[in-house]
Amino acid sequence: RKEVEQDPGPFNVPEGATVAFNCTYSNSASQSFFWYRQDCRKEPKLLMSVYSSGNEDGRFTAQLNRASQYISLLIRDSKLSDSATYLCVVNLSGGYQKVTFGTGTKLQVIP
Amino acid sequence: DVKVTQSSRYLVKRTGEKVFLECVQDMDHENMFWYRQDPGLGLRLIYFSYDVKMKEKGDIPEGYSVSREKKERFSLILESASTNQTSMYLCASRPAGDEQYFGPGTRLTVT
Secondary structure, three states, X not given: OXXXXXXXXXXXXXXXXXXXXXXXXXOOOOOEEEEEEEOOOOOOEEEEEEOOOOEEEOOEEEEEEOOOOEEEEEEOOOOHHHOEEXXXXXXXXXXXXXXXXXXXXXXXXXX | OOOEEEOOOEXXXXXXXXXXXXXXXXXXXXXXXXXXXXXXXXXXXXXXXEEOOEEEEOOOOOOEEEEEEEOOEEEEEEOOOOHHHOEEEEEEEEOOOOOOEEOOOEEEEEX
């Protein structure tokens, strides 16, 4: 089983739609979680951290479910500019903090 | 504003050549990383460094070596380039916290 798994998509959604991605992780000792965004031919950039209590940043909501070992990202009122690949990142604390990236979920918002 | 720069955006090399990829960060971060990114495989960690002259193998170190003589600079070396090393190479740096800052990437083609 992969350490971090994501549905590669693509998710094709109309503007204004709500879309959700999940990401599962295999190591129950994982400590911190993030969503990164990567535009085509660009480097990944941090979108948001994922806290145990869940967190929201404008149209974006991230949640963590430790019992089922997954994190989620919800995007409301999708914009064309949200089209990108969303990478799930899991940190295993201890030592030098092993970081594992998911392969990404591609989102295409269509007019 | 954190800045991570990589020496080249595009590079074409011949099989068997020795290749140097340079990465420089300007924020005095302790940790630096080299990844390669391939379609369907996501980001895979090649090597990382948590201090000057210190290095640790990542998930796919074979065929690569690294050098960190100064805190701000982390070099990736392909001792004898092969066609299966054609890829996008991304450097990242990270302070003691969790967020990674990526450079713009180097697209290497080995012919």
